[in-house]
Amino acid sequence: MTRKTWTLLLAGLFALAAPGLAAAPFGHFGGIIGGANAGGGFLPLHGWALDDGGIARVEIWVDGQPAGTAYYGFARPDVQAMYPGYPDSPTAGFGFELNSALWLNGMHTITAVMVSKSGERVTYGQQYSILFTNTTHTLVPFGAIDFPHSSAQMFGNCDLSDPVRRYSVVTGYALDTGIELGDTGVKWVELLINGAVYANTVTDSFYSDATGGWSNFFGLPRPEIKTRYPSIPNAFNSGYRFVLDIGVLVALGFDQGFHELTVRVGDYSGQVANIAEIPVVFLCDYAVGAEGSVGGISFPVPNGIYGGSAVTFTGWALDWQGIDRVRIFVDGLELGDATYGLVYPGLNLYYPGYPDTPAGGWSFTWDATRYADGVHTLQVVARDELGADTVIGEVTFLTDSYFGGGGGH
Numbered sequence: 001m002t003r004k005t006w007t008l009l010l011a012g013l014f015a016l017a018a019p020g021l022a023a024a025p026f027g028h029f030g031g032i033i034g035g036a037n038a039g040g041g042f043l044p045l046h047g048w049a050l051d052d053g054g055i056a057r058v059e060i061w062v063d064g065q066p067a068g069t070a071y072y073g074f075a076r077p078d079v080q081a082m083y084p085g086y087p088d089s090p091t092a093g094f095g096f097e098l099n100s101a102l103w104l105n106g107m108h109t110i111t112a113v114m115v116s117k118s119g120e121r122v123t124y125g126q127q128y129s130i131l132f133t134n135t136t137h138t139l140v141p142f143g144a145i146d147f148p149h150s151s152a153q154m155f156g157n158c159d160l161s162d163p164v165r166r167y168s169v170v171t172g173y174a175l176d177t178g179i180e181l182g183d184t185g186v187k188w189v190e191l192l193i194n195g196a197v198y199a200n201t202v203t204d205s206f207y208s209d210a211t212g213g214w215s216n217f218f219g220l221p222r223p224e225i226k227t228r229y230p231s232i233p234n235a236f237n238s239g240y241r242f243v244l245d246i247g248v249l250v251a252l253g254f255d256q257g258f259h260e261l262t263v264r265v266g267d268y269s270g271q272v273a274n275i276a277e278i279p280v281v282f283l284c285d286y287a288v289g290a291e292g293s294v295g296g297i298s299f300p301v302p303n304g305i306y307g308g309s310a311v312t313f314t315g316w317a318l319d320w321q322g323i324d325r326v327r328i329f330v331d332g333l334e335l336g337d338a339t340y341g342l343v344y345p346g347l348n349l350y351y352p353g354y355p356d357t358p359a360g361g362w363s364f365t366w367d368a369t370r371y372a373d374g375v376h377t378l379q380v381v382a383r384d385e386l387g388a389d390t391v392i393g394e395v396t397f398l399t400d401s402y403f404g405g406g407g408g409h
Contacts, residue, residue: 024122025051027058027092029112031128038131040138041177042229043098045070047124048079051116054087058094059113061123062103068230070096070112099231100132101139101177107131134179140273141186141265143174143238147350150278155291155320156246158284166285166320167211167352170242173225174218174275175232176267183269185234189218191242192262193254199242212352215243241349246282256282285320293319293382294351295326295360295392300378305398306368313364316344317392319384322355326362327389329379330371338364338380368399 027049032039049055049072058070074093083089098110111127147169148154154168170191178184189201201218208215220239229235240263250256262277285291295317300306317323317340326338344361351357362380380393 023052024120025049025055025114025116026122027112027114027124029124029126029128031110031126032130037129038133040100040132040134041142043100043130045096045098045110045112046074047094047112048076048092049094049112049114050079050083050086050089050092051114051118051120052086054117055092056115056117056119058096059115060096060098061111061113062098062108064109067098068096070094071228097229099177099229100130101134101179102231103132105132105134136178136180136183136269137271139176139178139183140271141174141176141267141275142273143172143263143265143275145170145172145261145263145276145278147171148278148280151280152278153281153283154244154246155283155285155288156244156248156250158247158250158286160247160251165210165245165353166247168244168246169212169350169352170244170261170263171220171350172240172263172276173222173238174240174263174265175225175229175235175238176265176271177232178267178269180269183267184232185268186218186238186265187268188266189240190264190266191216192260192264193249194260195262198244201240210352211243212241212348212350214241217241243352247284250282250284254282256284256287291320292388292390293317293323293384293392295380295382295390297378297380297393297395300395300397302395303397305400307400307402309367309369311366311368313338313366313378313380315362315380315393316347316360317362317380317382318347318351318354318356318360319382319390320354321388322385323360324383324385324387326364327381327383328364328366329381330366331376332379335366336364338362369401371399373400374398 029047033044033046049058060067072094073091076093079092080089107129112124114122157166174186174189176186191198199216205217218240219237222239225238226236262274264274266272297315299314317326326340328335328338340362341359342361343359347357347360378395381389382392383389
């Protein structure tokens with residue numbers, strides 16, 4: 001076989017195995033999730049995009065004018081299976097919350113423009129004609145409860161003679177949009193317990209260091225919500241936070257056991273909506289004996305790649321009885337205790353009153369050069385002052401000697 005023939009054969013094989021050089025961006029724009037062709041308020045748009053040099057952004061256009069930039073980076077295992085050689089193929093999905101209230105009602109044309117990191121622009125061929133149908137009475141407030149999770153146990157100190165109180169926190173965000181002047185915006189947020197109002201952010205808000213700062217309050221910063229809903233003026237300050245003393249509630253007649261927490265929101269035009277509801281369990285702390293610790297691992301991140309002699313694991317841990325030590329295990333082998341007592345921002349927002357809340361952070365420096373490249377598992381165990389151990393986190397990550405500086409990828 002001649003050298004020319006080999007060259008052509010190898011070129012053909014490489015062309016099959018790798019993305020085409022300097023190929024234009026491509027992908028799929030799916031319109032509204034679920035396939036609807038009409039709607040009001042925020043319309044969730046979705047799709048995916050790839051490019052041999054990587055995708056810089058995906059723009060959403062309405063009637064030939066830019067409406068905003070989609071969030072790019074949602075997991076799409078189906079796309080990864082079809083195009084494994086492309087950058088970003090595992091996370092090629094994009095999404096965009098289109099605020100249809102910013103346009104007049106009627107038919108509008110929605111398109112997606114995929115922009116590569118080298119500046120190539122491609123308008124996806126499929127465009128959607130969508131009927132915007134906004135009315136004031138349908139543009140009700142919306143949002144979510146972020147903390148606690150559904151069916152969470154909420155503990156209280158039911159000994160009212162004890163001056164050391166124990167608090168439980170409910171946090172989330174609330175938003176509102178409208179089509180009339182002065183309509184857009186959240187006016188108040190209420191927390192209901194079993195359908196009865198517990199607190200209102202207009203009449204019951206206060207500030208206290210003991211309860212972790214602003215309590216029964218609306219207007220806390222939520223920058224990630226502003227990123228998701230950039231067209232809503234108050235999105236940056238859309239956070240709410242309520243504080244409950246479960247011990248006091250039990251003394252007032254609430255049974256220990258399941259209860260319903262509901263968040264109700266009113267806007268400036270008088271629209272009212274229940275934006276979220278979760279079941280929770282009220283418990284007196286003495287009824288369960290020694291409780292487990294709570295905590296988490298901030299670093300390493302799942303499936304991250306690290307290397308070097310100074311990889312620093314970090315996280316946080318709290319226990320109502322106090323943390324005695326934080327034990328570190330890698331691949332099932334105990335390596336020692338983490339340094340505990342570091343300042344960890346945000347703990348007081350969710351866990352006010354715990355003995356170690358002001359400094360509940362931990363860190364541990366690990367020498368990855370002593371381990372073979374490949375998959376490893378970090379497990380963190382917190383021991384409280386009574387000697388009870390709780391696994392507070394487990395993360396699988398990878399090591400590669402290429403990352404010799406101790407960083408990650």
